[in-house]
Amino acid sequence: xxxxxxxxxxxxxxxxxxxxxxxxxxxxxxxxxxxxxxxxxxxxxxxxxxxxxxxxxxxxxxxxxxxxxxxxxxxxxxxxxxxxxxxxxxxxxxxxxxxxxxxxxxxxxxxxxxxxxxxxxxxxxxxxxxxxxxxx
Amino acid sequence: xxxxxxxxxxxxxxxxxxxxxxxxxxxxxxxxxxxxxxxxxxxxxxxxxxxxxxxxxxxxxxxxxxxxxxxxxxxxxxxxxxxxxxxxxxxxxxxxxxxxxxxxxxxxxxxxxxxxxxxxxxxxxxxxxxxxxxxxxxxxxxxxxxxxxxxxxxxxxxxxxxxxxxxxxxxxxxxxxxxxxxxxxxxxxxxxxxxxxxxxxxxxxxxxxxxxxxxxxxxxxxxxxxxxxxxxxxxxxxxxxxxxxxxxxxxxxxxxxxxxxxxxxxxxxxxxxxxxxxxxxxxxxxxxxxxxxxxxxxxxxxxxxxxxxxxxxxxxxxxxxxxxxxxxxxxxxxxxxxxxxxxxxxxxxxxxxxxxxxxxxxxxxxxxxxxxxxxxxxxxxxxxxxxxxxxxxxxxxxxxxxxxxxxxxxxxxxxxxxxxxxxxxxxxxxxxxxxxxxxxxxxxxxxxxxxxxxxxxxxxxxxxxxxxxxxxxxxxxxxxxxxxxxxxxxxxxxxxxxxxxxxxxxxxxxxxxxxxxxxxxxxxxxx
Numbered sequence: 009x010x011x012x013x014x015x016x017x018x019x020x021x022x023x024x025x026x027x028x029x030x031x032x033x034x035x036x037x038x039x040x041x042x043x044x045x046x047x048x049x050x051x052x053x054x055x056x057x058x059x060x061x062x063x064x065x066x067x068x069x070x071x072x073x074x075x076x077x078x079x080x081x082x083x084x085x086x087x088x089x090x091x092x093x094x095x096x097x098x099x100x101x102x103x104x105x106x107x108x109x110x111x112x113x114x115x116x117x118x119x120x121x122x123x124x125x126x127x128x129x130x131x132x133x134x135x136x137x138x139x140x141x142x143x144x
Numbered sequence: 145x146x147x148x149x150x151x152x153x154x155x156x157x158x159x160x161x162x163x164x165x166x167x168x169x170x171x172x173x174x175x176x177x178x179x180x181x182x183x184x185x186x187x188x189x190x191x192x193x194x195x196x197x198x199x200x201x202x203x204x205x206x207x208x209x210x211x212x213x214x215x216x217x218x219x220x221x222x223x224x225x226x227x228x229x230x231x232x233x234x235x236x237x238x239x240x241x242x243x244x245x246x247x248x249x250x251x252x253x254x255x256x257x258x259x260x261x262x263x264x265x266x267x268x269x270x271x272x273x274x275x276x277x278x279x280x281x282x283x284x285x286x287x288x289x290x291x292x293x294x295x296x297x298x299x300x301x302x303x304x305x306x307x308x309x310x311x312x313x314x315x316x317x318x319x320x321x322x323x324x325x326x327x328x329x330x331x332x333x334x335x336x337x338x339x340x341x342x343x344x345x346x347x348x349x350x351x352x353x354x355x356x357x358x359x360x361x362x363x364x365x366x367x368x369x370x371x372x373x374x375x376x377x378x379x380x381x382x383x384x385x386x387x388x389x390x391x392x393x394x395x396x397x398x399x400x401x402x403x404x405x406x407x408x409x410x411x412x413x414x415x416x417x418x419x420x421x422x423x424x425x426x427x428x429x430x431x432x433x434x435x436x437x438x439x440x441x442x443x444x445x446x447x448x449x450x451x452x453x454x455x456x457x458x459x460x461x462x463x464x465x466x467x468x469x470x471x472x473x474x475x476x477x478x479x480x481x482x483x484x485x486x487x488x489x490x491x492x493x494x495x496x497x498x499x500x501x502x503x504x505x506x507x508x509x510x511x512x513x514x515x516x517x518x519x520x521x522x523x524x525x526x527x528x529x530x531x532x533x534x535x536x537x538x539x540x541x542x543x544x545x546x547x548x549x550x551x552x553x554x555x556x557x558x559x560x561x562x563x564x565x566x567x568x569x570x571x572x573x574x575x576x577x578x579x580x581x582x583x584x585x586x587x588x589x590x591x592x593x594x595x596x597x598x599x600x601x602x603x604x605x606x607x608x609x610x611x612x613x614x615x616x617x618x619x620x621x622x623x624x625x626x627x628x629x630x631x632x633x634x635x636x637x638x639x640x641x642x643x644x645x646x647x648x649x650x651x652x653x654x655x656x657x658x659x660x661x662x663x664x665x666x667x668x669x670x671x
Binding site: 017021022023024025026027029030031033034035043045046047048049051073074075078079082102103104105121122123125126127 | 228229231232234240241242243244247248312315316317318356357358445448449450482483484485558561562565569586667669670671
């Protein structure tokens with residue numbers, strides 16, 4: 009009934025471990041999302057620019073280096089600067105529990121630490137995008 | 145009868161017998177070509193494997209302290225983790241990388257940092273393994289220069305640089321330049337080590353990262369051997385060196401995951417295959433050149449977050465499989481790896497796991513204790529056949545560089561990762577705590593490692609201080625010389641990099657000079 013939700017999946021920073029990001033990209037595609045996969049080592053400004061250009065609903069970041077808080081802040085700022093503050097930001101990776109509130113404060117709508125079942129993540133992203141779409 | 149297969153898809157019989165044993169020539173005693181049963185006639189009796197824990201944190205001062213602790217605790221080699229800016233060729237003061245400085249490893253900007261890193265650690269008494277690829281040649285130059293500062297001749301330096309760029313393009317991501325010039329630089333390091341740093345492994349061809357990205361055991365071995373061939377071809381094709389002159393300084397590196405017997409078979413099959421490749425393809429005369437010297441990691445993607453303490457048990461089994469497979473050095477991962485960089489406690493426990501294995505279990509008493517086992521020998525044969533099949537496919541497609549540039553290898557690995565993920569989700573692959581015997585227990589609060597923010601400030605101060613105090617004209621002269629030589633094909637860049645290091649040029653400065661000549665790699669973003 010609806011047009012597929014567009015998601016950008018990418019890895020900011022220098023961490024090159026992309027198994028999770030690729031798995032997520034593929035799982036989302038199979039679940040009916042339209043996925044734009046940017047790859048590794050993307051600058052926050054590039055992520056924001058592509059998000060705007062491709063008019064995505066959700067930006068998904070995968071970070072395994074431990075730099076998740078700073079990188080999430082940077083991407084959130086870049087999205088704001090690009091006028092895309094309505095884009096939902098979600099973050100996954102090697103994220104200790106204590107950092108989840110920090111990521112949420114930085115602008116993450118949802119956080120998926122290692123061990124999150126893929127179906128839980130898909131369900132969460134469906135709900136998030138449905139909430140956003142509801143007014144129309 | 146039910147179709148039971150190993151993790152890599154090898155069909156398994158219900159039991160094995162004498163008819164499954166290979167020709168006796170394929171399994172001569174340990175220490176004899178083709179080394180199926182191990183490189184040394186006395187197995188681990190002569191020397192136990194090197195217990196090598198990967199670590200490196202924040203600043204060189206903090207890492208130095210950790211290394212001295214590990215050595216006091218009985219570690220026998222160092223394994224240096226470098227931060228991502230150092231691995232990707234950015235200095236700590238580069239504006240794009242501030243949140244990564246000192247995070248997953250130690251930040252090294254100039255020789256001054258390396259001098260601090262090894263303060264009170266005599267470089268002729270230890271061996272040092274560096275997980276470094278894009279900037280491997282630069283790190284080697286630093287190590288040689290640091291040795292000189294300590295009064296240690298480069299001929300006495302022992303250790304390994306990973307220096308395997310092909311797998312970085314596919315699965316680990318710390319690439320800088322495109323494949324062609326990168327291969328040239330790697331061949332330069334191999335030649336340099338063979339001629340001047342004879343006890344140092346110039347390359348550790350690494351399948352580990354293919355594995356952690358999703359490849360199965362047979363793919364891991366096949367891709368790695370293909371990479372090994374690519375590097376050896378590069379050196380041999382220059383016509384300046386024979387295989388026997390450098391092959392003893394080529395080593396390999398793998399992950400050991402959970403399928404116990406398959407992992408043992410993987411190492412045995414790999415040793416036999418590599419020995420034959422080196423003899424048949426390159427005409428090696430010395431047996432030493434044909435030896436497949438292997439380091440490994442137990443852990444990685446085989447560890448899971450739910451019921452995380454189960455990881456201690458997984459790592460212990462994997463460590464035992466590695467030893468029964470005959471590895472030369474090992475790193476055991478800490479149980480909290482799925483959440484965080486390991487704490488001192490979890491890292492120590494991981495080291496103790498190896499010590500219990502080496503000292504208490506008795507597995508080191510006899511060389512290749514599983515040799516002649518109907519099952520293990522048959523599985524070794526099957527594994528070798530599967531490895532050959534995968535290698536043939538890649539050769540027919542035009543070799544590794546092409547497979548990497550076209551994203552073919554990336555796709556194979558993603559496919560397998562996706563398949564495994566599905567098998568875990570469906571329960572077809574049992575994982576305790578994940579799809580069997582689950583509990584509601586929350587992930588534990590890990591102590592982990594908190595980045596020391598002051599450390600970054602100190603690193604930036606030191607870099608600024610080095611830039612102030614070094615000779616600007618030496619820096620300019622050595623970098624200019626490097627740039628000129630990079631434009632010519634037949635000049636070995638290693639001696640020039642050592643000169644740059646001694647002039648306290650930064651990693652970023654050297655990398656940028658080469659980027660100007662060679663450009664940057666463009667990733668194919670396939671999933």
